Amino acid sequence: MKLELTTPVSALTRVGKTTAGRLKRLDIQTVNDLIFYYPTRWQDLSLISEIGRLQPTDLATVKGKIQLIESRRSHFRKTNLTEALIADKSGSIKVIWFNQPYLSKYLLPGDEVYLSGKVDFDRYNLQFVNPVYEKSSRDTTHTARIVPIYSLTSSITQKQLRFLIKTALSLMPAINEYLPKQIIKENQLMDLSLALKQIHFPSDNNRLHEAITRLKFDELFLFQLQIISQKAELNALNAEPIAFNEIKTKEFVDNLPFKLTNDQRKVAWQIISDLGKKHPMNRLLEGEVGSGKTVVAAMAIYNTVLSAKQCALIAPTEILAGQHYQSVKNLLKNTGFKIGLFSRSQRLLEDKKATKAEMLKNINSGKIDIVIGTHALIQEDVIFKDLGLVIVDEQHRFGVKQRQALRLKSGNKLTMPHLLSMTATPIPRTLALTLYGDLDLSLIRELPKERKKVITKIVEPNKRTAAYDFIAQQIKTGRQAFVICPLIDPSDKLNVKAVTDEYEKLKRDIFPEYKISLLHGKLRGEDKEKIMSDFSAGKTDILVATSVIEVGVDIPNASVMLIEGAERFGLAQLYQFRGRVGRSVYQSYCFLFAQTQTQKTKDRLQALASAKDGFELAEFDLKFRGPGEIYGTAQSGFPEFKIAQLTDANLISLAQKSAQKIIEQSPDLLLFPELKERVKKIIIQTHLE
Ligand code: ADP
Numbered sequence: 001m002k003l004e005l006t007t008p009v010s011a012l013t014r015v016g017k018t019t020a021g022r023l024k025r026l027d028i029q030t031v032n033d034l035i036f037y038y039p040t041r042w043q044d045l046s047l048i049s050e051i052g053r054l055q056p057t058d059l060a061t062v063k064g065k066i067q068l069i070e071s072r073r074s075h076f077r078k079t080n081l082t083e084a085l086i087a088d089k090s091g092s093i094k095v096i097w098f099n100q101p102y103l104s105k106y107l108l109p110g111d112e113v114y115l116s117g118k119v120d121f122d123r124y125n126l127q128f129v130n131p132v133y134e135k136s137s138r139d140t141t142h143t144a145r146i147v148p149i150y151s152l153t154s155s156i157t158q159k160q161l162r163f164l165i166k167t168a169l170s171l172m173p174a175i176n177e178y179l180p181k182q183i184i185k186e187n188q189l190m191d192l193s194l195a196l197k198q199i200h201f202p203s204d205n206n207r208l209h210e211a212i213t214r215l216k217f218d219e220l221f222l223f224q225l226q227i228i229s230q231k232a233e234l235n236a237l238n239a240e241p242i243a244f245n246e247i248k249t250k251e252f253v254d255n256l257p258f259k260l261t262n263d264q265r266k267v268a269w270q271i272i273s274d275l276g277k278k279h280p281m282n283r284l285l286e287g288e289v290g291s292g293k294t295v296v297a298a299m300a301i302y303n304t305v306l307s308a309k310q311c312a313l314i315a316p317t318e319i320l321a322g323q324h325y326q327s328v329k330n331l332l333k334n335t336g337f338k339i340g341l342f343s344r345s346q347r348l349l350e351d352k353k354a355t356k357a358e359m360l361k362n363i364n365s366g367k368i369d370i371v372i373g374t375h376a377l378i379q380e381d382v383i384f385k386d387l388g389l390v391i392v393d394e395q396h397r398f399g400v401k402q403r404q405a406l407r408l409k410s411g412n413k414l415t416m417p418h419l420l421s422m423t424a425t426p427i428p429r430t431l432a433l434t435l436y437g438d439l440d441l442s443l444i445r446e447l448p449k450e451r452k453k454v455i456t457k458i459v460e461p462n463k464r465t466a467a468y469d470f471i472a473q474q475i476k477t478g479r480q481a482f483v484i485c486p487l488i489d490p491s492d493k494l495n496v497k498a499v500t501d502e503y504e505k506l507k508r509d510i511f512p513e514y515k516i517s518l519l520h521g522k523l524r525g526e527d528k529e530k531i532m533s534d535f536s537a538g539k540t541d542i543l544v545a546t547s548v549i550e551v552g553v554d555i556p557n558a559s560v561m562l563i564e565g566a567e568r569f570g571l572a573q574l575y576q577f578r579g580r581v582g583r584s585v586y587q588s589y590c591f592l593f594a595q596t597q598t599q600k601t602k603d604r605l606q607a608l609a610s611a612k613d614g615f616e617l618a619e620f621d622l623k624f625r626g627p628g629e630i631y632g633t634a635q636s637g638f639p640e641f642k643i644a645q646l647t648d649a650n651l652i653s654l655a656q657k658s659a660q661k662i663i664e665q666s667p668d669l670l671l672f673p674e675l676k677e678r679v680k681k682i683i684i685q686t687h688l689e
């Protein structure tokens, strides 16, 4: 049989409907998917031990002849037992398998086999229990080699998947090398089809590492290529410049109830200069939690509307959109600008409820100057009259697709709106520059002067009452507190039960004399909004919440953040939670409760307690956890690398240099047709998602 990369897995022997269904759950549908389903780790079973020299051990591999083999039912345990004796020149050893009755038909006396498994004591003698077995042939799959281990969630077994991948690899057509020769040579990369074979069934450790490097490089290189060409594409687009109204901006700043920090001034200037250009701004504003990004955004909005264009501010949650609506309205209160709120369940036009149709009409006619909302703003059929600036809060990256959508919504099809992303999730600068190389970066590291560092304590279980007493004290002096509950039961997707139980307990047993409210994702948008505005207005003392509270919420009067099951949250997330307090002059506190007390848990929580700032914490997180999950990749739109890691700093930089070189030589990739073809595929994929 000859396979194509597009051949469905069901064409392979041993793949029936059931197996095909299970493979599908692993996202494996074609031969191509099989081949690119990389192992997550490898077990080195290549060292063959002499049977006579075996010691009780974790893992050993032997090669020997089967002397006897027989299966029988074991009556008292109701199991089937297969027993065998296998020998090599140095000795023999007993082998037991449970519940594999067919084995005595498959393995016969005289067969030469490899066994890999744990060597145990059976009262007097050594024995193998349930070892992996394989008839000795020149090329083994499961034993006597470096064996691939895949991450499996459905009921496919390692053995099955190895077999299928091996089949696919042996029948597959040659995979075209698409990397330009010079890149392969300069970076000393292994050939692609060899790397694909070696990653699954390595001949030795060196080859394995070369294969890993090659496949990581591919991901990073293609990613960098995309980034560089996106940047070029963007530079080729036009935007309408937004004039800087110096007098009014100065007035605005003078009227603020506080003095801007130097960093705020610096980044505001960077943004305002960008807005004045004929190409669309594409800037990421990264700033510590509470560093005051909103007011900077408001300055950009102010100038945009002063030059008679519209603005959209997009927030990740309805709560946050509601809050931005309040803050922006407040910051721009004397301007006469018309501000609207638009999310799936809340629509306000100058504080009055409005229907969707009214909103759409007023956005389209240009009557609304500033629309604040959730992603519903780009999903629904909102068309602006003349959209000049889009601000996206708490997101690192605004995808190509979304940007395309904006262009269609901007009303003025010949130009792109300017784009500002804002995030409080700190990314080490060097990393940000490589991963977000298509964005210009502005940093606010400095917090307003009067801010005090949040005192963070990991609370031992027996100190719980003391922590509650402390909260009561704080409330008595006029402050407010948050209590965050983790997701405990995965079937309870929105965590409604856990948080409700906690709320009941606190209300009834712990703080009966205070006003407590409950916030979770299942509540209707309006209810959430009401709960938040009551808390914001100081009508409630304690807010018990799930992680819906995570980003951006600004309640300056809150001074205590208590987090239950803190070990269940990522560091970046905990950092965000803690950022909900310490947002004013009051000394604030963060109490971390952990249910498990492993050293790892302690180290992580300790890092949160002691890191100087978010950037230091991010560095720690990067070292400690490695890549991938760190920055809430799902929401940031960070590409899911299968094998490359954010810690591969060296490779990232090589890939970046190579990509730059290629684009310099051939911006449209016409000189590198195979590569162009490959890139096109990726672009099609991302557009289909
Ligand atoms: P973030 O950067 O986390 O989004 P916000 O923009 O919500 O932070 O600002 C946090 C709080 O700090 C707000 O209450 C805001 O009014 C206040 N704030 C912003 N800038 C300053 C400043 N320069 N001095 C004092 N307070 C400030």
Ligand code: MG
Pocket (backbone or CB within 6 Å): 293, 294, 393, 552
């Ligand atoms: Mg914010």
